[in-house]
Amino acid sequence: MDTPRGYDGVVLAVPVTVPYVRHSTDSTQWWVGRALSGLAAGAGVSHREFDGLSIASFSLAPDNTIGLTQHFGLSPRFIDFVPLGGVAGVVALRRAARAVQAGDADIIACIGADTNAPQSFRQSLENFSRFSQDAVYPYGAGGPNVSFALIAQAYMAASGLSRADTGRIAVAQRANALKNPHALMKKPLSLDQYLNSRPIAPPIHLFDCVMPCAGAEAFLVMREETAKAQGLPFVRLTAAIERHNGFPADPVMLRGGWVRDVDTLWGMAGVEPGTVDLVQTYDDYPFISAMQFEDLGLCPKGGAAEFIAGHDFTTTGSLPHNTSGGQLSAGQAGCAGGHLGLVETLRQLTGAAGERQVEGARRALVSGFGMINFDRGLGSGAVVLEAA
Amino acid sequence: MTVERPRKNPLHRTRQPLLPPGARSRKAHLLTVAAAEGRFALPRCGDCGTYAWPMPEACPNCLSADITAADAPVGAVLLADTSAEVPADPYFRERAPWRVGLAQMDCGPIALVHLHPAPQAGDRLKLTLMLDRAGQAVLHAGPENGGDMRTDKQWQEMVADPRGRRVLITDARHVAALPLARKLADAGAAGIFMGLPEGWKPLENRADFEAVPGLTFVALDLASDRSVEDLVRDIGGKVEILINTADNPRPGGLMAPASATHARMAMEVVAFGLMRLARALGPALAGRGADGGDGAPGAVAWVNVLSVFARATPPEMAGYAAAHAAALSLSHSLRAQLAVGGVRLMTVLTGPTEDDWFQLAPQPKVTGKALADAVVGGLMRGLEEVVVGDVARDLMARLAENPKAVEHDLSQGKL
Known part of the structure; x- marks a missing residue:
């Protein structure tokens, strides 16, 4: 496979987070509206100047992106709808970047947004996918916790990863979250608390799980000269990969689709694997972050436990990881969870991360992972971003 | 011989019936027939003979639309197991913890199954296609040698055992x-x-x-x-x-x-x-x-x-x-x-x-x-x-x- 063309001249700008709440009485359309408003304010232009709109959401029905153009008074020449869960952010960015690069659009608003009501989680499980409806939900209705528990059991047995190892990831993220005013989790978490939390679906316990919430994450994709003309701080996209159903013959998911494309990723980025100042993995469960450390080339396969032991993942540590607190501590706002790492990285690489700013952050790895349709997460993606 | 039936506390409210999730694709009902009759059948491609799970609309191997529920071998191996301690659905929540496993069938497909208390990861399994309380076909996995079904509350939930009734x-x-x-x-x-x-x-x-x-x-x-x-x-x-x-x-x-x-x-x-x-x-x-x-x-x-x-x-x-x-x-x-x-x-x-x-x-x-x-x-x-x-x-x-x-x-x- 040839290395794809680079994303020369494509940048990301204007990180927007619409502050999360556990439950919202507002619709997803409301959350999209707030995100658009935030992007327009941040960019210093009217939202009517956005000629591209990309939406990732699970709870937008009966709308999709096209209806929102009228709803919010836009006339874009590029629209996209990517209800792809945790991989939606990377997918949206890849498509938007190519559209901007090719001149199909000048400024694309990429928004992940979902609302959340007390019944939302169960309702979304009931209707998640055809395979889930036929062959997952009727088996105990444990949702992703059960599906990931089965993967975790097999992966931890195969890799030697222990709960103490995954606990270190969760504990560091909580420390990071305490510096993030948007994070829903406000109390410190100790390794003892993690290890002694109640079982949800062993080996998954309470602090392995994200808290579903309402919220939105958004950023703009444009050409570098556009950002400069507006005087906007920006970051460059230097590499991106995407793969779906990467290893259909694997009996159980011990690796993600990143493995197929990781050489492409670092080849495009033009750097040795893992030479980054910070990492944002898709942390629907800490052990999935560990799997990403391996599959994205930060450590060898089977080396996650040693890698975790050798690093401090807090914002002042040796390898800052999920510096916003990640979904585990900031909250999982549905599809916005896939945009969270991108938006946080945009802040970090433009020096806008406030108290949790990673000093001297120049290059970051951000990965996405999504859609447990049946027995495994289908979508995997990753990007490398560079400070301007 | 007859069993002494425990006396229900008359002060307790009769528990109201709940059912497990009953939504299925139309195609999935090919399996309901087999389950109703007590046959073990799985989706199989009529062209290339590949077994599939869950029920597909075309064979994932050759894309043939000739998918039927065909008799299948009941053997499998348990890849992983867990218990849903806090299920989202009220029926399962009331009956939690609910044990499930990931099974690799001898004939190929992987499936999530209702799991008997005995098998551990790596054990051989015997699969049964049965009707759950919603009348829908589901896979149950028990020990290869049959095992004691009286200890399996989940099995008991799906059959109509006269014991104690x-x-x-x-x-x-x-x-x-x-x-x-x-x-x-x-x-x-x-x-x-x-x-x-x-x-x-x-x-x-x-x-x-x-x-x-x-x-x-x-x-x-x-x-x-x-x-x-x-x-x-x-x-x-x-x-x-x-x-x-x-x-x-x-x-x-x-x-x-x-x-x-x-x-x-x-x-x-x-x-x-x-x-x-x-x-x-x-x-x-x-x-x-x-x-x-x-x-x-x-x-x-x-x-x-x-x-x-x-x-x-x-x-x-x-x-x-x-x-x-x-x-x-x-x-x-x-x-x-x-x-x-x-x-x-x-x-x-x-x-x-x-x-x-x-x-x-x-x-x-x-x-x-x-x-x-x-x-x-x-x-x-x-x-x-x-x-x-x-x-x-x-x-x-x-x-x-x-x-x-x-x-x-x-x-x-x-x-």
């Missing part, structure tokens, strides 16, 4: 009534109510009935509104399994002198009798489908023992076959109504039985014991459709192949 058999004069009573007592039924129509008539083997532990005679004439209502008023809340054996076989074609009279009698007992029972006892059974409090198992099944002539009519049994066809039709309505309580309706289609009314029918005929074994076996496996006897099975197979040929065979007296 009270059973009403509607007609003692049916040839299967006594063997049924004995078989149910052996299976641990907590009590057997034996319906006796026209009690003034002698019951030749009464002493044999009375020797069955836990058996009580009750007056029941399905042809009478009052009789049915009286009985249900007395014991309606104490029946967890109903087995309707009431019948009225009278040979005679449409042109026989008493054809209308005999047909009316058969209808009164077999069809209208079923309606009387359904109206009086149906709500009580459906309402107690989850009444499992204090260790006393709740209502679980309704069995209609019907003639296979409900499906194919020998001309000399015109009225009788019509009555059974009516009852079979009513069974489908009743199944839908009992389903709200998670109570299973099992239809048993039998060939001619070994008794005086089928004296002239050719062998092999179905003995009362064989019929009783099939009924209790069907309950223990949680089936919906049971066909008993070689004649009935042969007739059903021929019907599936060519119904018009069956019509011609029967018109020529070829059963």
Whole structure:
């Protein structure tokens, strides 16, 4: 496979987070509206100047992106709808970047947004996918916790990863979250608390799980000269990969689709694997972050436990990881969870991360992972971003 | 032998029935047929022979649309297991923790399965396709050697085990009534109510009935509104399994002198009798489908023992076959109504039985014991459709192949 063309001249700008709440009485359309408003304010232009709109959401029905153009008074020449869960952010960015690069659009608003009501989680499980409806939900209705528990059991047995190892990831993220005013989790978490939390679906316990919430994450994709003309701080996209159903013959998911494309990723980025100042993995469960450390080339396969032991993942540590607190501590706002790492990285690489700013952050790895349709997460993606 | 039934605390509210998630794709119902009959079948491609799971609309190997539910090997290996401690769905939450596993089937596919307490990761499994309380086909995995199903609460939730339950058999004069009573007592039924129509008539083997532990005679004439209502008023809340054996076989074609009279009698007992029972006892059974409090198992099944002539009519049994066809039709309505309580309706289609009314029918005929074994076996496996006897099975197979040929065979007296 040839290395794809680079994303020369494509940048990301204007990180927007619409502050999360556990439950919202507002619709997803409301959350999209707030995100658009935030992007327009941040960019210093009217939202009517956005000629591209990309939406990732699970709870937008009966709308999709096209209806929102009228709803919010836009006339874009590029629209996209990517209800792809945790991989939606990377997918949206890849498509938007190519559209901007090719001149199909000048400024694309990429928004992940979902609302959340007390019944939302169960309702979304009931209707998640055809395979889930036929062959997952009727088996105990444990949702992703059960599906990931089965993967975790097999992966931890195969890799030697222990709960103490995954606990270190969760504990560091909580420390990071305490510096993030948007994070829903406000109390410190100790390794003892993690290890002694109640079982949800062993080996998954309470602090392995994200808290579903309402919220939105958004950023703009444009050409570098556009950002400069507006005087906007920006970051460059230097590499991106995407793969779906990467290893259909694997009996159980011990690796993600990143493995197929990781050489492409670092080849495009033009750097040795893992030479980054910070990492944002898709942390629907800490052990999935560990799997990403391996599959994205930060450590060898089977080396996650040693890698975790050798690093401090807090914002002042040796390898800052999920510096916003990640979904585990900031909250999982549905599809916005896939945009969270991108938006946080945009802040970090433009020096806008406030108290949790990673000093001297120049290059970051951000990965996405999504859609447990049946027995495994289908979508995997990753990007490398560079400070301007 | 009969089991002492724990007494339910009368101060506790009867637990209201909940059902597991019942939504399925239309294609997935290819599996429901197999599960209802107790066959193990999986989606398989007719072109390349690849097995698939979950049910696809085209073969993931060759994209052929020729997907059927085909018989499949039951072996598998457990890859991983867990318990849902806090399920999202109320039915499972009430029954949590619920044990599930990821199984790799010998024939290829991976599946999420309801898992018996014993198997651990790496163990060999035996898969069963069964109906859950919503009447939907699901995969259960138990130990390869069979294992003890009494320790598997999840299995027990899906079958209709007579153990600890009270059973009403509607007609003692049916040839299967006594063997049924004995078989149910052996299976641990907590009590057997034996319906006796026209009690003034002698019951030749009464002493044999009375020797069955836990058996009580009750007056029941399905042809009478009052009789049915009286009985249900007395014991309606104490029946967890109903087995309707009431019948009225009278040979005679449409042109026989008493054809209308005999047909009316058969209808009164077999069809209208079923309606009387359904109206009086149906709500009580459906309402107690989850009444499992204090260790006393709740209502679980309704069995209609019907003639296979409900499906194919020998001309000399015109009225009788019509009555059974009516009852079979009513069974489908009743199944839908009992389903709200998670109570299973099992239809048993039998060939001619070994008794005086089928004296002239050719062998092999179905003995009362064989019929009783099939009924209790069907309950223990949680089936919906049971066909008993070689004649009935042969007739059903021929019907599936060519119904018009069956019509011609029967018109020529070829059963």
